[in-house]
Amino acid sequence: MISNQFTPLPDEHIYSWTARLFRLSGYPSVSSFLKRYNGSFKNLNANYAFESAAFSIIKNSESAEKKQKLLWKNTIFPVSLISIPNQASYSLNNHFNFSELSDITHMNEQLLFGFSRNWHACSSCMTEDEEKYGMSYWHVEHQLPSVISCQKHNRILLKPTDGLKNLSTLTLPFLINSWVPIIDKPASSILEWNNFILKVHQLSIEDKLFISRLRCQINDKIKIESKYRNKRIDWCDEHTLSFETALGKSLLKHLFRAYSVNSKSGKPRILASFLAPQNNGLLLRNPVYWLALAYWLKTELPQLDKVFNYELSSQF
Numbered sequence: 001m002i003s004n005q006f007t008p009l010p011d012e013h014i015y016s017w018t019a020r021l022f023r024l025s026g027y028p029s030v031s032s033f034l035k036r037y038n039g040s041f042k043n044l045n046a047n048y049a050f051e052s053a054a055f056s057i058i059k060n061s062e063s064a065e066k067k068q069k070l071l072w073k074n075t076i077f078p079v080s081l082i083s084i085p086n087q088a089s090y091s092l093n094n095h096f097n098f099s100e101l102s103d104i105t106h107m108n109e110q111l112l113f114g115f116s117r118n119w120h121a122c123s124s125c126m127t128e129d130e131e132k133y134g135m136s137y138w139h140v141e142h143q144l145p146s147v148i149s150c151q152k153h154n155r156i157l158l159k160p161t162d163g164l165k166n167l168s169t170l171t172l173p174f175l176i177n178s179w180v181p182i183i184d185k186p187a188s189s190i191l192e193w194n195n196f197i198l199k200v201h202q203l204s205i206e207d208k209l210f211i212s213r214l215r216c217q218i219n220d221k222i223k224i225e226s227k228y229r230n231k232r233i234d235w236c237d238e239h240t241l242s243f244e245t246a247l248g249k250s251l252l253k254h255l256f257r258a259y260s261v262n263s264k265s266g267k268p269r270i271l272a273s274f275l276a277p278q279n280n281g282l283l284l285r286n287p288v289y290w291l292a293l294a295y296w297l298k299t300e301l302p303q304l305d306k307v308f309n310y311e312l313s314s315q316f
């Protein structure tokens, strides 16, 4: 099968790789091409790690090693792992329980965030990729939730002018004519956050246990395992001011839409809306919630020393 010789480009998203495969395949239409994967291709979102389309593509790969590589290098799985309880079992290279991962689905949170959830690209990467590979492609790093810039070129990311949330047409950046920046004049707090996420992403790829350890340290700090919802709500309300002060208004607006809209139900209660409901673990929350907790507690989490002493590299 062609996909076994045709490998993804550096930092290429799995859906971008599929789009390039389609263009080489000779199939007359996207739907006839995707039928060979035997899965559902209704949604191909930039921000979701757990979609049946991604698993159908990964499953199609010939060896366990290649499956692992696709998951860790060609999707946003490494940072998304922070949202899964008991995730350590998923991190170990040789004990990858694929069917358990396939049971996980994302909670419908489309309207809760302030950041762009489109497919993103960087103008300098597009130029470089076209020179080097003959076409531009979708990079994983540019699709990380809440990330706004390309760390390699230090440029604000772009989104197609008409928007592009679902890649079900298997389009590629070089086929899109018109782009707009995903944010205008970001505040310094958003740029700092952006660097934090990029570093966490790179460390999560380099060390497969990094994100699991980070989640464990957050759990130890917040100690919010109470069976009683009221107790969890009380804890969240007590800590909301500290959380909001640490992140600041601009970053809160960038992350959570509730801080931009005038809600009739009063002030946003992000901590309570995230930590108070009972979750069976199969409905995945966006990793930005856990990463925002990590950012709030950054001076208290030993795992984050690595992040703040880490130099971003452009090898990805």
Ligand SMILES: [Zn+2]
Binding pocket: 122, 123, 124, 125, 126, 150, 151, 152, 153, 154, 155
């Ligand atoms: Zn770039």
